[in-house]
Structure formats: structure tokens, C-alpha cells
Amino acid sequence: MVEEKREKKVMHRVLVVDDDHDLAVLLGEVLTYENCEVDIAGNGMEAMDCLRTGDYEAVLCDLMMPRVDGEALYNDVVRDYPHLADRFLFVTGQASRKAGFSDFVLRTGNQVIEKPFDIQQLRLAIREIFLR
Secondary structure (H helix, E strand, C coil), X not given: CCXXXXXXXXXXXXXXXXXXXXXXXXXXXXXXXXXXXXXEECCHHHHHHHXXXXXXXXXEXXXXXXXXXXXXXXXXXXXXXXXXXXXXXXXXXXXXXXXXXXXXXXXXXXXXXXXXCCHHHHHHHHHHHHHC
């Protein structure tokens, strides 16, 4: 008897932008359990390339990255893909707060989770974005 392969239904597409590849992969795995298809970009420049060719419902974005940081990426996305402006989830550590990113995140109206974070916190935050 041959089993029919059932096609997995992808409900959400998410772009993870983080220069820490291991963390980005972990985030991708967690999001996969939330019924997401995940693409990973290592910085803002790679993220813009992904956005040109993909249709995403959310962007999970580190703030401190080389080349193009989270703030610069967000500003580019708002300009080129304004429908994603309220669909960011920022990930940050202590250094980001010291670098002045707190005021920026507050101005965007998007949520931020701080490293180290609880996986459940991430799941709840991404679900909230999908409800918008």
C-alpha cells in the first residue's frame, strides 16, 4: 500500500534577521512549530534581498548587526514595504539598550523581546503579530 504524501500547509512566512547564525536557526526551528515557513538573513542587506523576492507576514529582527543594523533595516522596510511596519518583532540584548535603541523601538510601536528570552515569550509575541 502506497501512502499519499500530504502537503504541509504553511500558514505564515517569517523573515528572521540576525547575525548570530545559531540563534537564527534556533528561532527558525521554534517558528516552524508555530506553523511558519522561515527564511534567514544575516544582516539588513540580506534581509532587503529576501524582501524583494518573498512575501512575509512578520520580520523577527536583531537590533545590533554589522553592515545594516535593525534600525536602518526597519527604516528601509517602512519606506519600501510599509505594510510590514507594524509586523516587526525586535530581539535585543543589554548592549542594544545602552546603544540607544530603546527609544527607537518605542517609536515604532513594535514589540521587543530581550535576550536571553523564554521560548514561550517568543511564541506569544509572534502570534500577536499574526493577529494584527
